[in-house]
Amino acid sequence: MGLCAAVNTALAGLLVVLVAGGTTAAAPPALRVCADPNNLPFSNARGEGFENRLAELLARELGARLEYTWSAQRRGFLRNTLEAGACDVLLGVPVGFDPVLVTRPYYRSTYVFAWRRDRALDIRxxxxxxxxxxxxxxxxxxxxxxNTPPAHALSRRGIVDNVRGFSVYADYAQPNPPARILDALIAGEIDVAVVWGPLAGYFALRLPAPLALAPVTPAADPPGLRFAFAMAAGVRRDDVALRDGLQAALDRRADDVRAILDAYGVPRAAEPPR
Structure with missing residues (x-):
């Protein structure tokens, strides 16, 4: 073989090695999160929700690239996302929700009363x-x-005719459908709202009229009604390794998780007495 042929052969071999090395380099694993694209303060397609921020934090901690499967959180959400294998992680899952395997809770929140500060109602x-x-x-x-737990509790007390219901789904063509109840409060269409805390806390910081918030008391209304819930990350029931990895990441970044929740005004409820 002549010198030129030998050089060409060597270069060809090097090219094969380089190409092969490029094609076999492992891509980072994906953290595939199921989320709603229009559900602030939890998540949206622009990544502006606190669950988006938590997903980004977990992906970085696990050395994974973040991927979303978007679906409106309506009837069939779990079936069409996690159970269908389209994604692997749900954030904001109530502890005790049997269809999924959950981490330990990373926050616990409660329903709150909300009213305009200029009304000075102070209902607790x-x-x-x-x-x-x-x-x-x-x-x-x-x-x-x-009905949500507060609606049932009001009904038990005979408070019905003056109660107006607002679907958390509302008009999905509009941004942030669950916030319609707070829009009505600001507009003076209702006097007081009983709202899931993270929703109220976020929009209380951003709506044009200042809102006051107070946790619903008593914390439970026996039999069967409670107003505070511990929230966790959820995976398929057989995905123990992923659950454990998420738990370890949440433990390592607990201070960052708390900072995210604080930035979004998420009210936290105390743990119930044991």
Whole structure:
């Protein structure tokens, strides 16, 4: 073989090695998160929610690239995302939600009363007699308008005719559908709202009229109703390794998780007595 042929052969071999090395270099693993593209303060397609921020934090900590499967959190959300294998992680899952395997909770929040500060209502209890004469807004869940715990609690007390329900789904063509109840509060269409804390805390910082918030008391309304819930990350029930990896990441970055929740105004509830 002549010198030129030998050089060409060597260069060809080097090219094969370089190309092969490029094609076999392992890409970072993906952290595939199921999320709603229009559900602030939790998540949106622009990555502006606190669950987006948490997902980014977890992906960095795990050395993974973040991928989303977007789906509106309505009936069939779990079936069409996590259970279908389209994604692997749900954030903001209530502890005790049986279809998924969860981490330990990374926050615990509660339903709150919300009112305009210029009304100076200072309502803190479901047993406050003023609730019988005020226009009260409550959240409803599901296409069939399933009542939330505060709605059931008010009904138990005979507070019904002056209560207005707001679906957390609302008009999905508009931004942030769950916030309609707070828009109504600002507009003076209702006097007080009973709202899931993270939603109220976020928009209280951003709406044009200042809002006051107070946790719903009592913290539970036996039998069967509670107003505070511990929230965790969830995976498929057989995905123990991923759950454990997420838990380790949450433990290592606990201070950062708290900082994110604080930045979004998420009210935290104390752990119940054991």
């Amino acid at each position: 209890s479901l047993d406050d007699p003023r609730l019988r004469g005020l226009r009260v807004g409550v959240q409803l869940i599901g296409n069939d308008g399933v």
